[in-house]
Amino acid sequence: MSTDxxxxxxxxxxxxxxxxxxxxxxxxxxxxxxxxxLGANExxxxxxxxxxxxxxxxxxxxxxxGDPEAHDLRHAIAAxxxxxxxxxxxxxxIDGLLGLTVRLFMRPGDxxxxxxxxxxxxxxxxxxxxxTLHTVPYVKDCEDPASLLAKAAEVDAKLIYIAxxxxxxxxxxxAAAMQxxxxxxxxxxxxxxxxxxxxxxxxxxxxDIDTTNPNVLRFRTFSKAHGLAGLRVGYVxxxxxxxxxxxxxxxxxxxxxxxxxxxxxxxxxxxxxxHITKTVARGREAIAQIARDNGLVPLTSATNFxxxxxxxxxAFARAVLAHLIEAGVFIRMPGIAPQDRCIRIGVGSDGDxxxxxxxxxxxxxxxxxxxxxxxx
Amino acid sequence: MSTDxxxxxxxxxxxxxxxxxxxxxxxxxxxxxxxxxLGANExxxxxxxxxxxxxxxxxxxxxxxGDPEAHDLRHAIAAxxxxxxxxxxxxxxIDGLLGLTVRLFMRPGDxxxxxxxxxxxxxxxxxxxxxTLHTVPYVKDCEDPASLLAKAAEVDAKLIYIAxxxxxxxxxxxAAAMQxxxxxxxxxxxxxxxxxxxxxxxxxxxxDIDTTNPNVLRFRTFSKAHGLAGLRVGYVxxxxxxxxxxxxxxxxxxxxxxxxxxxxxxxxxxxxxxHITKTVARGREAIAQIARDNGLVPLTSATNFxxxxxxxxxAFARAVLAHLIEAGVFIRMPGIAPQDRCIRIGVGSDGDxxxxxxxxxxxxxxxxxxxxxxxx
Numbered sequence: 167m168s169t170d171x172x173x174x175x176x177x178x179x180x181x182x183x184x185x186x187x188x189x190x191x192x193x194x195x196x197x198x199x200x201x202x203x204l205g206a207n208e209x210x211x212x213x214x215x216x217x218x219x220x221x222x223x224x225x226x227x228x229x230x231x232g233d234p235e236a237h238d239l240r241h242a243i244a245a246x247x248x249x250x251x252x253x254x255x256x257x258x259x260i261d262g263l264l265g266l267t268v269r270l271f272m273r274p275g276d277x278x279x280x281x282x283x284x285x286x287x288x289x290x291x292x293x294x295x296x297x298t299l300h301t302v303p304y305v306k307d308c309e310d311p312a313s314l315l316a317k318a319a320e321v322d323a324k325l326i327y328i329a330x331x332x333x334x335x336x337x338x339x340x341a342a343a344m345q346x347x348x349x350x351x352x353x354x355x356x357x358x359x360x361x362x363x364x365x366x367x368x369x370x371x372x373x374d375i376d377t378t379n380p381n382v383l384r385f386r387t388f389s390k391a392h393g394l395a396g397l398r399v400g401y402v403x404x405x406x407x408x409x410x411x412x413x414x415x416x417x418x419x420x421x422x423x424x425x426x427x428x429x430x431x432x433x434x435x436x437x438x439x440x441h442i443t444k445t446v447a448r449g450r451e452a453i454a455q456i457a458r459d460n461g462l463v464p465l466t467s468a469t470n471f472x473x474x475x476x477x478x479x480x481a482f483a484r485a486v487l488a489h490l491i492e493a494g495v496f497i498r499m500p501g502i503a504p505q506d507r508c509i510r511i512g513v514g515s516d517g518d519x520x521x522x523x524x525x526x527x528x529x530x531x532x533x534x535x536x537x538x539x540x541x542x
Numbered sequence: 543m544s545t546d547x548x549x550x551x552x553x554x555x556x557x558x559x560x561x562x563x564x565x566x567x568x569x570x571x572x573x574x575x576x577x578x579x580l581g582a583n584e585x586x587x588x589x590x591x592x593x594x595x596x597x598x599x600x601x602x603x604x605x606x607x608g609d610p611e612a613h614d615l616r617h618a619i620a621a622x623x624x625x626x627x628x629x630x631x632x633x634x635x636i637d638g639l640l641g642l643t644v645r646l647f648m649r650p651g652d653x654x655x656x657x658x659x660x661x662x663x664x665x666x667x668x669x670x671x672x673x674t675l676h677t678v679p680y681v682k683d684c685e686d687p688a689s690l691l692a693k694a695a696e697v698d699a700k701l702i703y704i705a706x707x708x709x710x711x712x713x714x715x716x717a718a719a720m721q722x723x724x725x726x727x728x729x730x731x732x733x734x735x736x737x738x739x740x741x742x743x744x745x746x747x748x749x750d751i752d753t754t755n756p757n758v759l760r761f762r763t764f765s766k767a768h769g770l771a772g773l774r775v776g777y778v779x780x781x782x783x784x785x786x787x788x789x790x791x792x793x794x795x796x797x798x799x800x801x802x803x804x805x806x807x808x809x810x811x812x813x814x815x816x817h818i819t820k821t822v823a824r825g826r827e828a829i830a831q832i833a834r835d836n837g838l839v840p841l842t843s844a845t846n847f848x849x850x851x852x853x854x855x856x857a858f859a860r861a862v863l864a865h866l867i868e869a870g871v872f873i874r875m876p877g878i879a880p881q882d883r884c885i886r887i888g889v890g891s892d893g894d895x896x897x898x899x900x901x902x903x904x905x906x907x908x909x910x911x912x913x914x915x916x917x918x
Contacts, residue, residue, distance in 0.1 A: 170756070172700060172730060173787065174649045180790040188795075190609040203606070212605045221604065221800065225597035228772035228804065229588045230579070231765070233566040258634055262793045273550045294791045324548060354548060380546070389607070396604035396799030411549065414556040415670045417638045419564075423772030424597065424800050428604065 176274060176296045185287045189496045201494035202521040204512035207333065207363075207471050209393035211445055211515075214438035217394065217431040224427035232426050234418040239430045243401055246433050252406040253377040258420050260362055260385045260400040265291045266416055267383065267402070271324045271356055272297040279318045280327040281309040283334070283502035285360065288327045297324075304505060307465060307473075308337045311347035318355055326351065329360035331367050334500045334510045336467030338367055345373040348382050356408075357382040362400075365391035365439060366446050367468035380405040390470055391442050392432040399429040446470045449513030456523045457511075460530055471512040473500070476530075480506035482537055489529035495522055552650060552672045561663045565872045577870035578897040580888035583709065583739075583847050585769035587821055587891075590814035593770065593807040600803035608802050610794040615806045619777055622809050628782040629753040634796050636738055636761045636776040639788075641667040643759065643778070646787055647700045647732055648673040655694045656703040657685040659710070659878035661736060664703045673700075680881060683841060683849075684713045687723035694731055702727065705736035707743050710876045710886045712843030714743055721749040724758050732784075733758040738776075741767035741815060742822050743844035756781040766846055767818050768808040775805040822846045825889030832899045833887075836906055847888040849876070852906075856882035858913055865905035871898055 170178070189206060193199050203210070212218070236256045244251040257263035264287060272278060274296030280288055282301035292299045300321050302313035309328050318326045328347070331338035339347075344359070351357045361384055364372045375384065383404040389395035399421065402409070432438075453472040454464035463475040476483040480503055487499050487509050499509045511522065546554070565582060569575050579586070588594070612632045620627040633639035640663060648654060650672030656664055658677035668675045676697050678689035685704050694702045704723070707714035715723075720735070727733045737760055740748045751760065759780040765771035775797065778785070808814070829848040830840035839851040852859040856879050863875050863885050875885045887898065 170783065170787070172647055172732060174645075174647065176649075177646050177787065177790060182786065182789055184610070184789060184794050186610070186794070188607065188610045190613060191611055194613065206607055208607065209605050212602065218601050218604075221601035222598040224772070225594050225601070225800075225804070226588065228594075228597065229585050229769040231564065231582055231584065231771045232774070234560070234562070234564040235567055237566060237570065258793055258796045261795055265793060269550075270553050271548055271550065273552075356548060393605040395607045396600070398608070398796060398798040407546065410558065411546070411553065413558055413560060414553060417634055417641060418560050418562070419637055420634045420774060422774040422801065424601075425798065428601070 180293060185290045192491065192496065200496040202514055202518040203496050204514045204518055204522065205496040205498040205510070206395070207390065207469070207512050208395045209390060209442065209470060210513070210518060211393060211442055213393035213428065214432050214435035216435050216438070217428045220431035221424050221428040224424045228423055230423055231419050232421050232423040236421055236426050239426045239433070242430055242433050247375055247403060249375055249377050249403060250406065253403055253409055254401055255409045255412045256399065256401045256421055257416065258400070259389060259398045260360060260387050261287050262398070262420070263385060263400050263402050264288050264358070265294070266412055267358060268292055268295050268297065268325065269415055270411055276324045277321040278325040278327065279314055279321065279323040281314065283500050283505045284309060284327065285329055285333055286501070288358070304335070307335045307505065308332065308339065311339065311343065315347065315350050319352060323355050325356050325358055327358045327360065329362065330371065331363040331468040333363065333469065334473060334498070335505060335508070336465055336469045336471055336473045338371055338468040341370050341373040348373065348379065351381045353381065355381065358385065359383065360385045362387045362390050363469040366443055366470050371468060375403055377403070377405055380408055383408065388429045388432055391439055391446070393442065394428055394432055397425045397428050399425050446513050449519070452519050453511050453513065453522070456519065456526060459523070460526050465508070471510050473508045473510045475508050478507060478537070482533060483507050483509050485533040485536055486529050489532050490525055493525035493529060495525050556669060561666045568867065568872065576872040578890055578894040579872050580890045580894055580898065581872040581874040581886070582771070583766060583845070583888050584771045585766060585818065585846060586889070586894060587769060587818055589769035589804065590808050590811035592811050592814070593804045596807035597800050597804040600800045604799055606799055607795050608797050608799040612797055612802050615802045615809070618806055618809050623751055623779060625751055625753050625779060626782065629779055629785055630777055631785045631788045632775065632777045632797055633792065634776070635765060635774040636736060636763045637663050638774070638796070639761060639776050639778050640664050640734070641670070642788055642792055643734060644668055644671050644673065644701065645791055652700045653697040654701040654703065655690055655697065655699040657690065659876050659881045660685060660703065661705055661709055662877070664734070680711070683711045683881065684708065684715065687715065687719065691723065691726050695728060699731050701732050701734055703734045703736065705738065707739040707747065707844040709739065709845065710849060710874070711881060711884070712841055712845045712847055712849045714747055714844040717746050717749040724749065724755065727757045729757065731757065734761065735759065736761045738763045738766050739845040742819055742846050747844060751779055753779070753781055756784055759784065764805045764808055767815055767822070768805070769818065770804055770808055773801045773804050775801050822889050825895070828895050829887050829889065829898070832895065832902060835899070836902050841884070847886050849884045849886045851884050854883060854913070858909060859883050859885050861909040861912055862905050865908050866901055869901035869905060871901050
């Protein structure tokens with residue numbers, strides 16, 4: 167904490183911790199690159215070739231600001247979802263949009279509800295605007311709508327966060343369950359439905375989009391199935407009256423020309439999305455098999471990663487993770503018990519999976535040695 | 543304004559106005575593209591060819607998030623300025639960084655000081671965080687350090703904004719004047735020194751960078767001389783203790799991989815920057831000559847635009863602007879009297895200048911007709 171008395175008391179009270187340390191920082195610390203980059207839920211299969219071409223063409227036009235209204239991209243996304251362009255707000259990734267959303271709805275002292283161990287960047291923004299965060303436990307490795315709604319009613323939550331599918335567990339609820347949750351949101355609350363991974367989930371995971379409902383905001387991204395994490399483009403779908411409010415506070419020129427061009431080509435390439443969905447499903451099975459081959463239990467996943475139960479406690483899983491990182495396999499893991507008995511492994515290339523398969527037995531053996539024969 | 547009672551009272555009170563309407567929106571409204579795009583202070587000469595190449599290569603790597611610490615770019619910028627990497631914070635353009643800066647230092651009701659008619663995005667962010675903005679007039683078309691400091695002392699300002707060189711007037715103070723201002727900033731205030739255009743100003747405009755001074759933050763951008771407005775990369779230079787505080791609130795993964803690659807190549811191409819500086823200086827003279835040829839008075843400019851005194855009042859200048867836009871020449875103008883007697887014309891290509899030279903006599907003639915022979 168700083169002792170700079172010019173800072174607002176809120177900012178002065180905030181910790182210097184960051185939601186995620188990047189793999190590049192870890193590579194700099196270890197002095198060599200990772201052999202497999204499977205920790206950030208990126209798509210190693212890359213974006214649509216059309217998107218790469220569009221970005222390369224746009225590179226020569228970067229002397230111009232991007233359209234602050236992102237008209238073409240916004241209309242293409244609206245068409246993709248069958249909603250109006252005024253139901254879409256674009257931003258610098260879901261992360262950036264979550265920050266704006268917290269700012270719109272939460273005063274210092276207002277409450278938000280999430281699950282203990284769910285996506286930490288939401289928590290970061292709630293803290294950043296002085297909100298009070300209440301958590302409920304996962305139930306059977308799933309975020310639990312009933313618990314979230316009950317806690318929200320108890321604390322009069324302004325915002326209720328749920329990711330479906332969930333990160334870091336990869337679990338999900340079907341559309342009927344999510345629709346029931348949406349229908350139960352109190353009028354005084356807003357449901358933040360983070361659907362970053364929904365393109366990769368089974369048919370029937372996303373409930374129908376109803377833009378007449380002012381109590382739910384649905385967050386989508388180009389960072390996962392679309393393979394454009396390094397562009398930073400996300401969007402939120404909602405009631406036009408709510409969407410319009412973002413214009414009062416957002417960085418209007420925040421979305422650049424290359425970013426808009428790449429995302430536009432990506433949203434229009436349905437074929438690539440279908441190809442990626444299948445490829446990722448095969449990759450999940452490959453990782454699950456590697457886990458099983460090593461006596462571990464993979465959780466069924468609707469995302470581009472597989473969360474693997476190491477069969478013991480958090481200390482055990484953290485040791486497995488450390489040994490894998492030492493061996494050049496970048497992965498991450500859930501931060502909170504009991505989910506932290508697991509490690510989280512992103513779908514990669516065949517080469518990435520081979521590196522994982524080669525490193526995992528040794529990582530487990532070393533961990534068991536350190537932990538005096540603890541199972542896992 | 544929305545009547546949504548879930549919004550914070552501050553957000554509910556904010557107007558829906560935006561700092562700038564993009565030229566694309568104007569093109570959509572008029573149904574045809576502009577012949578000359580000279581209104582957004584962009585660099586028609588584009589970025590360094592090395593930057594274009596770097597962005598094109600990075601396009602294939604966009605499946606990876608950008609390094610959240612922007613290590614390589616930050617270190618290259620630090621080397622460029624001869625400061626430490628911990629004196630540099632990158633962000634989504636100066637606009638984004640201004641928003642974060644206001645958030646760090648201003649509580650609702652706190653005061654900031656700027657000049658009436660200066661860069662409006664600072665004002666937008668002050669309003670967005672509930673701050674109270676005090677303004678002082680320009681003096682001889684320059685932002686006036688003495689007036690700003692006096693007002694800051696009077697209202698106990700948390701933030702004092704000045705752009706040097708100034709936008710929208712193109713005027714500037716020399717390094718000695720700016721250093722005197724920096725030295726006079728009260729300990730309880732922070733000087734926001736926006737140097738977006740300083741690369742294009744005469745030698746001796748930027749005072750030495752002193753990172754031991756915790757009372758000044760200096761804002762730079764890749765959007766102007768570097769020709770990368772469409773990438774959205776800006777940075778702030780300051781005392782390491784102040785710079786570190788941004789990490790508590792910023793969107794850590796907000797700067798993408800293409801953006802970092804393009805900016806890195808740009809900062810390393812000193813030759814291109816020197817070429818652009820000369821080219822822009824020639825372009826300023828070309829615009830000034832067109833203004834003089836039409837009986838108007840160009841202000842001497844240290845930027846990539848020339849502000850031209852139309853010799854009458856704001857209504858007259860607004861009519862000239864409207865006629866130029868009608869003729870396909872996109873420009874903007876100062877918003878507040880007495881500066882709004884001027885129009886602001888960006889340096890363009892020879893073709894852009896030819897379009898301006900062709901359109902200006904008619905625009906002036908039509909305006910004089912409408913205004914009953916008013917001079918200008």
